Amino acid sequence: MLRDSLRALVFDVFGTCVDWRGSVIRAGQSVRPEGVDWSSLADEWRREGYIRGIARIRAGEMPYVGSDVLFRRKLDELIPKYGVNGLSETEVDDLAHAWSRLDPWPDTVAGLQRLKSRYIISPLSNGSFATLTAMAKRGGMPWDCIISTELRQTFKPEREAYLLAANLLELRPDRVMLVAAHDSDLKGAQAAGLHTALVPRPAEWGPNAPPLPPADPSFDYVATDFGDLATQLGIPA
Amino acid sequence: MLRDSLRALVFDVFGTCVDWRGSVIRAGQSVRPEGVDWSSLADEWRREGYIRGIARIRAGEMPYVGSDVLFRRKLDELIPKYGVNGLSETEVDDLAHAWSRLDPWPDTVAGLQRLKSRYIISPLSNGSFATLTAMAKRGGMPWDCIISTELRQTFKPEREAYLLAANLLELRPDRVMLVAAHDSDLKGAQAAGLHTALVPRPAEWGPNAPPLPPADPSFDYVATDFGDLATQLGIPA
Numbered sequence: 254m255l256r257d258s259l260r261a262l263v264f265d266v267f268g269t270c271v272d273w274r275g276s277v278i279r280a281g282q283s284v285r286p287e288g289v290d291w292s293s294l295a296d297e298w299r300r301e302g303y304i305r306g307i308a309r310i311r312a313g314e315m316p317y318v319g320s321d322v323l324f325r326r327k328l329d330e331l332i333p334k335y336g337v338n339g340l341s342e343t344e345v346d347d348l349a350h351a352w353s354r355l356d357p358w359p360d361t362v363a364g365l366q367r368l369k370s371r372y373i374i375s376p377l378s379n380g381s382f383a384t385l386t387a388m389a390k391r392g393g394m395p396w397d398c399i400i401s402t403e404l405r406q407t408f409k410p411e412r413e414a415y416l417l418a419a420n421l422l423e424l425r426p427d428r429v430m431l432v433a434a435h436d437s438d439l440k441g442a443q444a445a446g447l448h449t450a451l452v453p454r455p456a457e458w459g460p461n462a463p464p465l466p467p468a469d470p471s472f473d474y475v476a477t478d479f480g481d482l483a484t485q486l487g488i489p490a
Numbered sequence: 491m492l493r494d495s496l497r498a499l500v501f502d503v504f505g506t507c508v509d510w511r512g513s514v515i516r517a518g519q520s521v522r523p524e525g526v527d528w529s530s531l532a533d534e535w536r537r538e539g540y541i542r543g544i545a546r547i548r549a550g551e552m553p554y555v556g557s558d559v560l561f562r563r564k565l566d567e568l569i570p571k572y573g574v575n576g577l578s579e580t581e582v583d584d585l586a587h588a589w590s591r592l593d594p595w596p597d598t599v600a601g602l603q604r605l606k607s608r609y610i611i612s613p614l615s616n617g618s619f620a621t622l623t624a625m626a627k628r629g630g631m632p633w634d635c636i637i638s639t640e641l642r643q644t645f646k647p648e649r650e651a652y653l654l655a656a657n658l659l660e661l662r663p664d665r666v667m668l669v670a671a672h673d674s675d676l677k678g679a680q681a682a683g684l685h686t687a688l689v690p691r692p693a694e695w696g697p698n699a700p701p702l703p704p705a706d707p708s709f710d711y712v713a714t715d716f717g718d719l720a721t722q723l724g725i726p727a
Binding site for chain 2: 381424
């Protein structure tokens with residue numbers, strides 16, 4: 254069975270393991286409780302700063318920079334646009350690092366603990382090595398190691414980003430499974446020869462986001478959360 | 491105080507965190523209980539395969555290969571030299587990976603747990619990323635992340651090996667302290683601007699090894715084991 258031949262599970266982080274949107278909104282509200290539309294700012298930060306920044310780098314429209322730089326550059330634009338006035342340099346710097354203090358979804362830590370009992374577990378994220386390490390330490394995510402696409406100055410869904418995980422762990426790609434909430438990520442993993450588990454996160458973009466599409470039938474597993482994935486992989490609760 | 495400005499502790503692994511010699515001897519004895527001088531084989535494997543292999547690569551006498559390759563090449567020489575006859579290919583491969591199954595010293599895991607309560611803790615080793623990850627998982631070493639010099643195809647004590655740790659963690663070098671049993675490693679860390687803690691491991695080379703030299707007074711801390719280091723750093727037991 255597939256679950257017996259797998260050796261490592263690698264995880265998308267932003268959206269799959271952690272609630273970036275709620276966490277960024279809370280970080281913003283803690284510095285300016287009133288008068289700023291933090292929900293829209295969070296969405297734009299992620300969509301235009303991170304997702305679009307990575308797409309532009311992949312398209313060759315701008316030189317490589319790490320995701321921490323993308324976050325910081327976009328924040329410097331969003332602060333005046335959203336009328337976030339009078340922040341000190343320390344407060345801006347702290348807010349820029351909100352992405353290293355994202356809260357796990359309620360099932361994440363307990364689910365990872367179960368999955369870790371059988372498999373090597375690691376993030377495989379476009380977040381920086383330092384961001385992923387700090388986030389895991391604060392949130393209690395019990396990774397066996399940290400794999401960031403920054404280690405090869407690439408980004409998912411480039412093929413080499415997925416092969417990086419297999420190569421670092423000295424495993425054949427088909428011994429590795431990506432766990433992610435996003436189809437494009439899982440399709441990239443498939444193309445590189447990894448196995449795939451979809452864990453949809455319908456709350457990722459907030460309560461007013463459109464419903465998610467039905468699960469693509471090509472993924473090896475589809476689970477409602479990390480605990481359900483562990484159960485499907487035969488790991489007792 | 492220094493202990494308040496530090497953010498991360500990075501650790502030499504072979505000899506400092508784990509008893510490579512005893513573990514390799516036990517791995518050998520488990521496949522050939524009689525007739526092989528596993529103690530001498532272990533010493534030669536480490537000294538001539540790993541330490542000398544790294545020195546030759548650093549001196550430009552041979553092209554870069556990772557430490558797993560150095561271990562495997564030397565084992566293929568040592569098997570006939572020490573009369574280890576009749577091993578299957580699977581047994582040889584398994585023995586070559588003994589370096590990913592090294593047992594922690596008795597104080598290591600409990601000491602790391604204490605140190606982890608205040609600092610980011612990571613290996614900073616010439617062992618491969620996969621070897622360090624597997625060793626930690628098996629031995630229960632609770633690293634926050636895994637840093638191998640393989641990530642930059644370099645080896646300690648090259649300056650860039652130490653800066654790699656600071657760079658990946660996005661910390662100034664003086665916020666990072668190397669914990670190691672070996673003077674040459676600590677001197678390399680000092681030269682790169684890291685702080686240093688010496689934890690001598692007098693049993694590393696076995697019961698008949700010559701006594702260790704007195705501790706160099708330039709190191710920031712000298713501790714008898716990881717628990718003593720935690721205590722000196724003000725972390726309650």
